[in-house]
Amino acid sequence: MLDTAKETYQTAGEPFLDEPKMRVRNADVFYADKQAIFDVNIDIGKNEVISMIGPSGCGKSTFLRCLNRMNDTIDICRVTGELFLEDQDIYDRSIDVVELRARVGMVFQKPNPFPKSIYENVAYGARIHGLTDTKVELDELIEKSLHRCGLWNEVKDRLEEPATGLSGGQQQRLCIARAIAVNPEVILMDEPCSALDPIATATVEELIHELSENFTICIVTHSMQQAARVSSRTAYFHLGKLIEVNDTSKVFTNPEHQLTEEYITGRIG
Amino acid sequence: MSTSTYNSGSDADQRRANRTKKRNAAEKRFQWYGRLSIAFGIACVLYLFTDIISKGIGAFTQTYINVEIEFDREMLRLGEAPTEKEIKAASFNSFFKKTLRAKFPEAQSRREKSQLYAMFSSDMPLILRNMVIEAPSILGTKQNVSMIADDDFDTFFKHTYGRDLNAEDRISRLSDFQESILGKLVDSGAVEKRFNTIFFTNADSREPELAGIRGAIVGSILTLLVTLILSFPIAVATAIYLEEFAPKNKITDFIEVNINNLAAVPSVIFGLLGLAMFINVFGLPRSIPLVGGLVLTLMTLPTIIISSRSAIKAVPPSIREAALGMGASKVQTVMHHVLPSAMPGMLTGTIIGMAQALGETAPLLMIGMVAFIVDVPGGISDPATVLPVQIFLWSDSPERAFVEKTSAAIMVLLTFLIIMNSLAVWLRKRLERRW
Numbered sequence: 001m002l003d004t005a006k007e008t009y010q011t012a013g014e015p016f017l018d019e020p021k022m023r024v025r026n027a028d029v030f031y032a033d034k035q036a037i038f039d040v041n042i043d044i045g046k047n048e049v050i051s052m053i054g055p056s057g058c059g060k061s062t063f064l065r066c067l068n069r070m071n072d073t074i075d076i077c078r079v080t081g082e083l084f085l086e087d088q089d090i091y092d093r094s095i096d097v098v099e100l101r102a103r104v105g106m107v108f109q110k111p112n113p114f115p116k117s118i119y120e121n122v123a124y125g126a127r128i129h130g131l132t133d134t135k136v137e138l139d140e141l142i143e144k145s146l147h148r149c150g151l152w153n154e155v156k157d158r159l160e161e162p163a164t165g166l167s168g169g170q171q172q173r174l175c176i177a178r179a180i181a182v183n184p185e186v187i188l189m190d191e192p193c194s195a196l197d198p199i200a201t202a203t204v205e206e207l208i209h210e211l212s213e214n215f216t217i218c219i220v221t222h223s224m225q226q227a228a229r230v231s232s233r234t235a236y237f238h239l240g241k242l243i244e245v246n247d248t249s250k251v252f253t254n255p256e257h258q259l260t261e262e263y264i265t266g267r268i269g
Numbered sequence: 270m271s272t273s274t275y276n277s278g279s280d281a282d283q284r285r286a287n288r289t290k291k292r293n294a295a296e297k298r299f300q301w302y303g304r305l306s307i308a309f310g311i312a313c314v315l316y317l318f319t320d321i322i323s324k325g326i327g328a329f330t331q332t333y334i335n336v337e338i339e340f341d342r343e344m345l346r347l348g349e350a351p352t353e354k355e356i357k358a359a360s361f362n363s364f365f366k367k368t369l370r371a372k373f374p375e376a377q378s379r380r381e382k383s384q385l386y387a388m389f390s391s392d393m394p395l396i397l398r399n400m401v402i403e404a405p406s407i408l409g410t411k412q413n414v415s416m417i418a419d420d421d422f423d424t425f426f427k428h429t430y431g432r433d434l435n436a437e438d439r440i441s442r443l444s445d446f447q448e449s450i451l452g453k454l455v456d457s458g459a460v461e462k463r464f465n466t467i468f469f470t471n472a473d474s475r476e477p478e479l480a481g482i483r484g485a486i487v488g489s490i491l492t493l494l495v496t497l498i499l500s501f502p503i504a505v506a507t508a509i510y511l512e513e514f515a516p517k518n519k520i521t522d523f524i525e526v527n528i529n530n531l532a533a534v535p536s537v538i539f540g541l542l543g544l545a546m547f548i549n550v551f552g553l554p555r556s557i558p559l560v561g562g563l564v565l566t567l568m569t570l571p572t573i574i575i576s577s578r579s580a581i582k583a584v585p586p587s588i589r590e591a592a593l594g595m596g597a598s599k600v601q602t603v604m605h606h607v608l609p610s611a612m613p614g615m616l617t618g619t620i621i622g623m624a625q626a627l628g629e630t631a632p633l634l635m636i637g638m639v640a641f642i643v644d645v646p647g648g649i650s651d652p653a654t655v656l657p658v659q660i661f662l663w664s665d666s667p668e669r670a671f672v673e674k675t676s677a678a679i680m681v682l683l684t685f686l687i688i689m690n691s692l693a694v695w696l697r698k699r700l701e702r703r704w
Contacts, residue, residue, distance in 0.1 A: 073593055075517065101596035108594065112587035114606060124605075125595045178595065 009039040012257040013246035015235075017043040021186060021216045022067060027081035029062055029071065036062050040081075040242045042235060044186070049208060049217045051227035051248070054237035055268055060220045063237065064188050067218065068104035069097050085186070102129050105184035109191040111171035113163035113178070118155050121163045121174055122146060125182035145181040149173045149207055169200025176207060180215070187211065189219040193226065205230050224264060228252050236260045238268070321683075325676025331465035331478065332418040332426045334389070334454055338368055339411045340401060347401075347408060356402050361394040373450060381446050388447055390417035390478050417467070418460075420477035420670035426451065426460060442669065468677065472645045473659065477670035480663070482678050484645045488558055488638070488653030489627060489685075495562020495649055496626050500569050501619050507570075508577035508615075513603050532571035539568045540635025548636060555637030556652040564632045569622035576618025580611040613700035620693035624686050630657040656682045 008026075020043035029037035037059045044050055044067075052060040062071065069090060071077040083090050090100055102125070113121050122142045125131070132138040142159075146152040151173050155166070163174055172192060179187055189208070193201040208217060208230045221227050227234050227248065234251040236244045236259070244257040255261045262268045342348070344367060345359045369385055370376060376385040390396075393416055401408060418426065421442040429439050430451065443451065454460050472484025507528075515521045543564035547553045553560050584607050592602040633639070638654050639662065646653035654662070656678060663675040 068594070070590070070594060073590075098596050098598050101594060105596075106594035108587065108590055110587055112585075112591040114588060114591060115610060124592075124597075128595070128597050128601055128605075175591070178591075182596065 007038055009241050011041060011242045012244040012260070013250075015042045015242070015245040017045045019046065020044055021046045021048075021086065023082070023084040024066075025082040025084075027063070027066060027079065027083060029059070029066060030078045030080075031074070032076040036240050037066075038240045042242060042245055044216060044218060045233070047212060047214070047216055048233060049212045049219060049231040050233045050235060051231035052218065052220045052235045052237060053222075053224060053227050053263070054243075055263065056222075058237040059240040060235075060237045061190050063242075064190055064218060064220050067186070067188055068101050068106055070101075070106060072097060102182050103184050104186040104188060105179035105182060107172070107175050107179055107187065107189045107192050110195050111168055111175055113166070113171050113174050115162065115164055117160045118163045118166070118174065119159040122178050122181050125178060129182060131182065141181055145177040146174075148180060148211070149177040150203065151177055167200070169196050169203060172196060172200070172204055173207060176204070176211075180211065184215065186216040186218065189217060191220050191222060194222060201226070224252070236263060238263070321676045321679050325673055325678075325680050327424075327427050328468060328673040328677030329465050330427065330462045331467060332423040333415040333461055333463055334418055334422075335413055335415050335459045335461065336368075336372060337411055338397070338414045340397075340408050342409050344368075345401075345408070351405060351408070353402055356398065356405070359398070359401075361398040361401075365389075365394040365397060375450065376446075384444055384447050385450065388419055388422045388443075388450065390419050391476055392479055393417065415461075415463075417478055420668060422447070422451065423478055424670050424673075426455075427462065430455070468674070472643050473641060473654065473662070474643055475641075477666075477668045477674060480671070480674060482656065482659060482681055484642060485654050485656045485659035485678070486681070487645050488561075488642075489655040491558035491646060491649050491653060492561040492565060492633075492638075492655055493623055493627060495559055496565040496569060497619070497623060499562065499566040500573055500622065503566075504570050504573035504619070505577055505615060507574050508581055509603060509608070511574075512578050512581040513607065514599070528571050528574055532575060535631075536568050536629055537631035537635065539564050540632030542567065543632060544635045554650065554652075556640045556642070556654070557650050558646065558653050559649040560636050561633050561638050561653075561655065562649065564636055565626040565629060568629065568632060569626050572622040572625065573615075573619050576621070577611070577615045580614025580618065581607060583614065584610045613697045616700070617693045617697045620689055620696070624689045624693075627655075627685060627689065628657055628682065630655075630661055633658055634661075656685070 022044040024040055024042045024044075027037060027040040028035060040063060052064060054060050065071045066079050066083060067090075069079075071079055079091060085100070085103060088095065090104075114124060116124075119142060122145050123138055126138055126141055132141055143152060143156075146155065151170060154170060155174075163171065166174060172195070176187075176192070192208075193204050196204065205226065208219065211217060212232075219227075219230065231248050233245060234248045235242055236251065236255075236257070238259050244251065244255060244260045246256065250256075251260060252264055255264060259268065341364075344364050345361070347355060347359055351359075366382075366386055369389070370382060373385055376382045396417070397414070400412075400414075425441050425443050425448075429441050441448070451460070467479060468481045470483055471479055471481030474480040511521060511525065543560060547560045547563050548555060588606050588610065589602055592606045593599075597605065633655060639658055640652060640654065641662070642652050642654050644651070660675055660678045660682065663671045663678060
């Protein structure tokens with residue numbers, strides 16, 4: 001795998017867009033000596049919901065975590081290639097990861113609210129990034145964020161109670177509220193519904209749909225139905241390679257690549 | 270076992286029944302091993318406690334003899350309004366002896382007289398002098414003075430007097446003459462037992478009736494304060510750095526192994542290290558809480574580091590990811606989320622480390638905290654001793670009365686340890702209950 005000659009891979013479909021929000025060119029990711037992502041090229045459009053699907057271990061989560069440099073937290077992980085957020089190279093030395101993550105927020109697989117109050121959870125991003133000056137502004141921001149996640153009516157009377165006391169679905173929506181409170185440009189979601197029951201999943205999916213008016217959303221999912229429901233474009237990963245990117249309807253009805261077809265028809269997976 | 274009979278007929282049933290019986294018996298037996306071990310443990314602790322308490326309870330009372338004393342100006346050779354200097358120069362010693370001789374005319378021979386004096390604490394003339402210094406107006410008046418009984422008197426009165434005991438159980442170092450005086454004093458209602466405040470207000474003394482643990486308690490507190498102030502921040506900083514920031518490589522592995530090894534090093538070796546380093550190289554004085562605290566810091570650091578690290582490890586990684594994903598920096602993540610979550614565990618480890626340090630004797634012997642010190646230390650650079658060393662010193666003293674003082678000091682030490690451990694439990698419960 002450590003060939004000096006760079007492996008290239010041609011993705012099927014339409015990975016490139018006209019005015020993309022994020023651009024990824026020739027991205028490779030290594031865990032120590034093992035290569036996890038091979039030459040991924042893709043554009044992520046403004047205010048679109050793009051879903052990443054593929055069998056377990058195909059690198060979709062790894063790829064997602066490149067987009068806000070969460071992989072930096074893993075010592076042995078190395079990312080090469082060019083990743084742009086609008087015109088900025090996010091792996092440039094001059095980029096401050098903290099600022100980047102304020103622009104590219106993230107929601108994780110397991111709901112992970114801080115062991116603090118509901119209020120503090122949503123306020124945290126605003127506090128560390130200095131988004132508000134007064135308590136009134138902060139209160140407003142929190143109400144707005146919780147409203148957008150449809151959580152306000154459920155929690156407005158118990159903002160000071162521990163967030164860990166909420167149900168799983170509420171916790172996940174709180175995590176989304178926490179992410180959007182910072183007003184990021186892109187939200188990365190790493191299997192946000194895999195720990196939730198079907199009803200909570202439906203609520204979160206609806207929320208994703210509403211949020212797509214204002215945010216660019218990249219969602220990694222195990223569920224093809226979910227990808228079909230929430231996203232406008234779908235990217236299929238297989239063994240670290242980006243096999244195909246196309247409009248969601250096209251991927252699920254008329255895939256271009258053999259592997260994509262095998263996956264959506266259940267022969268791989 | 271042949272495979273042909275396996276699973277077939279009554280033979281298999283029989284075997285299955287046997288197996289079940291055997292397994293049930295084994296489980297019952299195992300439970301009984303556990304119960305017996307616990308019972309043994311409880312019995313040992315109960316024996317220890319009853320022994321210590323029965324031996325030490327006496328030290329919390331002290332015998333006093335109420336005697337009416339006339340502060341005669343002539344006897345003291347003091348004028349109308351004596352200055353403090355004059356009072357200090359006055360011979361209270363001979364005044365005290367004369368007063369006693371007048372009160373107890375039975376003492377005729379030289380021997381009887383000296384036995385009479387010996388029934389009272391040798392500090393009494395000093396105490397009388399201080400009374401006069403405090404209130405010179407008592408000169409020329411008669412005052413009822415509670416005189417501290419000497420330790421032999423005290424021990425006899427508390428443990429032997431008025432009881433019908435066999436010769437071997439009688440604890441008496443009093444002569445017949447002294448016992449007769451004691452009898453008269455008791456009959457006149459002059460002898461009384463009171464709560465022993467001296468034990469808690471005095472430092473060590475050669476006279477058991479005047480020896481107290483205040484010096485040792487203050488010494489222990491000062492030493493532990495130094496230990497806490499130094500070891501907690503250092504240990505927490507080390508633990509955080511090693512867990513959250515340090516790269517995982519050979520050097521950090523080596524450090525980790527060595528921290529674990531240090532936790533197992535016998536404490537006396539830390540004492541030798543302290544002696545060589547702090548006293549011989551840095552030239553700090555012996556016997557002071559500062560050096561004691563430094564030595565105990567070295568000793569408790571590994572304990573606190575290890576418990577802090579496991580507390581940090583126990584913080585779920587999802588919390589770190591959440592904070593990092595929100596754009597918190599590494600330090601913000603640690604300060605805002607990891608540290609508060611790990612704090613109960615860290616505090617528990619620290620308090621247990623402190624309790625360990627409180628009970629430590631060996632390393633302190635090495636740096637000279639075993640000295641006989643009669644003053645309550647006023648700071649971390651005053652010579653001091655600590656509770657366990659005080660116990661060690663008293664247990665070595667020949668006076669009968671020190672036996673009960675030793676047990677009483679053990680009770681005080683155990684009380685402190687129990688308080689500290691309960692505090693650890695309480696803190697953990699309280700801080701963890703929040704979420």
